[in-house]
Amino acid sequence: MAPVLEVSGLSTVFHTRAGLVRAVQDVSFSVEAGETLAIVGESGCGKTMTALSLMRLIPSPPGEIVAGSVKVAGTDLLQLDEPAMRKMRGSQIAMIFQEPMTALNPLLTVGRQIAEMVSLHENVSRRAADARAVEMLRHVRIPAPERRAKEYPHQMSGGMRQRAMIAMALVCRPKVLIADEPTTALDVTIQAQVLELIGDLRRELGTAVVLITHDLGVVAETADRMIVMYAGRKVEEGTTQELFAHPNHPYLQGLLASVPKFGAGEGTRLREIPGIVPALNNLPQGCAFAPRCSAAVAKCQQAIPPLETKRPGHMAACWVS
């Protein structure tokens, strides 16, 4: 099957007073219909900037996408003018955020906002759009959707708002859904409900999902494939099964060993990754992870390691492993 989303060589920079910040460097990946790809990394690794670049929502200036292509069903979004791009957002590619209030308008009822999305992309009457909104709220399993559609976002709980935002994102059946830490602000029982919902909708609608998260538990439970980012670059890629079973890059190995395992019983000492994530305007010359890496050799300080196939279907960028 041909991928619905094909990202290749994406690079995004920010021109700041502190110098050029290379937020995303030469990132490539693809996602098929109905597939979930997780982008994993810590704060500052470039995962959210990658997502915003796909949506062309990078504030510019100071931000700038300097290279690459983002093809949705063959159309390169980076070549479109702004009106054409606006037509793509919501209908072809949509995004949900950690904090639903960043996406929801506090002054409009939830139903109206979803209906507006429909009116924007499809030639339907207001009444039909409103009906679609209620239908979509039902689809994301909001109880009493007719009543809820008339409520304002502040009248809803956090989990409910997250569902409303998902309804707004998916009402026009986009081919690609980008979910940026969609459950990070939610309680664990609500998180489980929302993750299950995203999974169900993906299967029903055949949406390709790009899930951005720092939570390895969420990745393990929801993603088919994953890429690991560090300091703006992709450092590892493969199926979720493969990467958890055979992490190749010392960074992923460290991450997996540093998280307490739920259900592990008697806790052994956690492995620490020393140091901190480097500043993106002051990256080391070679591998960005080298200063924190216990396996680093001289070469790691000198040159950036290329992505290589380490095992079948498993790429990593490391000189040593």
Add this chain to the structure above:
Amino acid sequence: MLLDVTDLRKTFPARTGLFGNVIDHVHAVDGVSFSIAEGRTLGLVGESGCGKSTVGRAILRLIEPSSGAIRFEGNDIVGLPADRMRELRRRMQIVFQDPYSSLNPRKRAGDIVAEPLLVHGIANAAERRDMTLAIFAKVGLQPRQMGLFPHQFSGGQRQRISIARALALGPRFIVADEPVSALDVSVQAQVINLLMDLQARDGLSYLFISHNLAVVEHVSHDVAVMYLGRIVEHTDKSTIFARPLHPYTKALMAAVPVADPSVRRDKAHVMGDVPSPIDRPKGCHFHPRCPLAEPRCRIEEPLLREVRPGHRVACHLAA
């Protein structure tokens, strides 16, 4: 016991009427009892709004409990005058979630850590400096970092400063309120290991408040689960994770995503949201979300009772 909490309650006024009379209360903490022994960690878990942070703050009397007894080292500290309480705070301290807002941005790290010594009039300037150096070493900070301001540190290092400040007066007991929740995954382990090392070396006791069950399982000896102001289950760590009895505890554990893609668990998710703590369901507060609820659960409040030695559960159906 180092700390004994008995029937702790805290209500906040939720709504006031026309004449400033309170007409509704939030029962943030509603009859919570537990104890913590020397050198032990009690993990307090629950979802947002369950009252776990209020418990932590009430124990230190950072907010005044509405009623209940808190015995620390044998003395009831509820109602102690401010000067006696200040004296006691040398031995009981707190570390907050957010090291960005809990450190004064205009003070140098060394001064932040030395301040409790200054406030309590301990030692002269030179001795204070030596003591601060020793605490810096203890939490893994460099002596040269004493002159830096909080913004010059990373999140994990800032949390080390918070811990250093809490340790300055040599406490026996620390409330750690979501101490690693704001930190990056790779940095969390550094702070968790530090807290556990300090306990192993100095015999500190912790009340470890967190929503992250994997972290709680890692650090705790005992675990108490809170729901809408009450403890619904409380026992030792291995029992609660291997054989949870309360349906809410089971639901919480089933909801935790496990970082192992080879485990595909059959998930029965608990439905709905946590109800408002102002308007809690009658009977068992959990009954509207409980898959096992029976008629009596809607009417009769289950008491927290000992179903096995050391295993307390508040559920009519738990045997």
